[in-house]
Amino acid sequence: MTSDFVVSKPLAANSVEPNLRSGREYKESLRDARSVILKGKEVEDVTAEPTLMRGIETISAYYDAQFHPETRDDLTSVDPKTGQRFSNAWLVPYNKEDLYAHERTIRVSTAQTFGVFGRPPDYGSTKAISFVAWNHLISQGDPDALARIENFLEVGRRNNLLSADIVVDVQANRKLAANEMKGRLRVIEERSDGVVLSGAKAGNSAFAQGNIGTISMPPPAQNLPEECMIWAAVPANAKGLTLLLREPLTSGREDEDDHPLDSLGEEADGILVFDRVFIPSEYVFSYKNPVTSNIYNTLGQFAFWKIATRLSYRAEIFAGAAQMIVNALGTDHIPAVRAMVAEVIQYAAILRGMMVAAVEQAKPTESGVMLPNHTFVTAGRLHAIEHYPRIMQTLRELSGQGLISRVPRETWERPDVKALLDEYLPGHAVSAWEKNKLFNLIWDMSCGPHAMRVALFENINATPAPALREELYRSYDRSSGITAIKKRLGID
Template identity: 75%
Template sequence: MNVKVDQNLTKEYVVSKVVPAHAVEPNLRDGRMYRESLRDGRVVIVDGKEVGDVTQVPTLARGIDTVASYYDAQFDPATRDEVTSIDPATGERFSTAWLIPRTKEDLYAHERAIRLTTSQTFGVFGRPPDYGATKAISFVAWNHLISKGDKDALAKVENFIKVGRRNNLMSADIVADIQANRKLAPEEMKGRLRVVEERKDGVILHGAKAAASNLAQGNIGTISMPPPSQNPPEDSRIWAALPANAPGLRYLQREQLTTGFENIDDHPIDSLGEESDCVLIFDNVFVPWEYVFSYKNAATVNSYTTLGQFAFWKIANRLSYRAEIFAGAAQMIVDALGTDHIPAVRQMVAEVVQYSAILRGMMQAAVENCAPTESGVMLPNHGYVTAGRLFSIEHYPRIMQTLRDLSGQGLIGRVPRETWERADVKGMLDEYLPGYRMDAWTKNKLFNLIWDMTCSPHAMRVALFENINATPAPALREELYRSYDRSPGLRIVKKRLGID
């Protein structure tokens, strides 16, 4: 198939709203334009009711506003170099999310974007805009494998990346299969996503997918196959892209966890909204061949880990920057309570610092030991990334509990702002509850923040997401055993033993 890039992108399949060609930054859009792009007729069901505009649903809207701050940061002189890159061929800026890394510096450009969005969201959005085109970039990275079964795959993926870059789109993964009776053979699972019709102009998809975090707040989704326990039937072997408002696509939004938390003092994180998780129902959804990157290709069936390497690195990097926030929060707690002179407290803070330092060290080592694939895309060292992912999720619950332990009764005795402002109690609270070199109200706000980080329903959702998102520990150990290069140490041991 000879794929051409249509410069009149208003007619592109995956584009709902485009950046005007005459704009000062033709490849970028601000928060207002991002919000407008979501008013595209997508079908989202929240609490049993179909919503006409996701920007008007309180929980989704607050999450959308948080994402919009990323798009505004592309125009802020103080942050634009953190989230955008310059195309050397045109001199134009574009979102770093869509940068194909060809050099080590390109990887560090992605790191800068990850750090900014982690700071903006406190790391609780697992699919921020900088996550973007990870699956598409991985397809470019491993084209030397994929093209053996899909000779047109590279051209189609590169076209998709050009469209995403040109329109500054927000992309989300559509990976996880829905949970059903695992004793059934794959072909017996009625809900599996599959091609039910092959047409001259494309395919028709039917079935369902789970999670799809942030797609209801994004523009496009990339469908891919999860790690299979068994080889999936051919009609389910599909990697493709589709717009968030594709006809026949419906979103079943999970229970909202941050409803009503609009007071930033009482809920510094939860008031920023949350990332949407939905069950996606595909009721005969059409996908043109131009956006079917791979179909019935045996090379992609058991390649989830290989094709996910760039995404895994981004996930681990976000966790490492979030760990820096945990270390800062731990220090803030002891500073507020004046407990830093207690040896046991210092040891707990040191444990959080250790968690942060090890993760950052692993991520730095991953970039410094990067290498290009045969297709010329630079990828971080997979062994260090896998070890980092495993370390992060194994220690995450303990770090959360350490922050709770450091806080003590501060998490239980939080007072809402409206109560604090009552004339008959404010003076007493100000007098009775001061911290060490910190007034009582500021200390109260600090523990509101720690609550949102470690105890709220939203915090529990994030903890669950991180464990599943980074891949459960047993699977990571298996991957680490399979992929980590132990040959240097093995050679030394064999030499000492005189083994050839």
């Protein structure tokens, strides 16, 4: 058994693969007396709460897939030193092969949920990996940070932990300076063996269904007090930590045919309140280090790539969905309809192309970690989120009445209507029932409350469009263009 601050529930190592956990073991790890409040009530066991359970089952299938011969090599790698497998979520990329391994993992997890879980287990602790990547910067203010991060990565890897991202501060009056915001997470006590945190953080997607959170800071704020400059890891059951969940968007009772995506459950978001939460020094990765508080866009690079890569695989699914709609309706011969499908294809092809280019042009950082090309990732992500609403609208447009003529399975199965529906509603080379199921999927993808939450997530998680534009302006190298123009015009 492993006993460690961030391992909220120590379990015996898996008998087949000591660094991996099965779905059953993952679920067991969540029964750790964490404090979660949903609709005014304490959730005693998140694995038994209907609106969290389905999402947990979905994640649990991911954990099981780590052992499955078909997906094992996509989700895990073998440590050459020990010969043991470990989750790619915790793989620090040192070469392109490692990035390809991450890509394979993201492809499998995106296929599992169609990408509606933005913080699947393979997201890992991207921030911790970034710390290794940018250690040459961070070590200027804190030479010992790397040792602590490497220990965390080792513990996360050994225990196959699911980490949420705890970044953004709670929303209050944005006219206030950072030091005036009461809710801003800060160290309120420094001890010889660690720090005590109070305040709150927003978002925290999948924290209720995960094991740990990696705390970091959003982009620099003016007058950021030193006590707010904190990067750390915290287990979901830390004393003094309470997660206030938003209202659920799925019930946990959705029929698989009626709701092919919503029946997989959802990733829960919420406000995380820290009431004197103690973090031991070994899990405080950075404190009062102004370097880390000013390089959010640098430290986020690996996470941004993973997010955009997931979206690029989602986009391929959107292109497939658009084609299946027009095939089912027999509208694929209409030029205006084909043009709409082409728009979805264009969205997918550009995004995927950007991600391929980002990996092909990956370079090692000064600290030796291989990171995809940041410009391509940023431009690709901006493309993805700017066009996302239009792509969703295009799927709706292509569907016509299909989205509201969906008949629930229980109605369909009534003897007095089944034969009639089977006869009246078939599509082009597709049965009426198959067509019904297709539009159920499109509904979950583009119309339902959960689809809206996913759209909000894609739009804003890990920095919204304005920040991406600013980052492109800051980082894009236009020197060759400027030099060419100056030379042509004879300007110095």
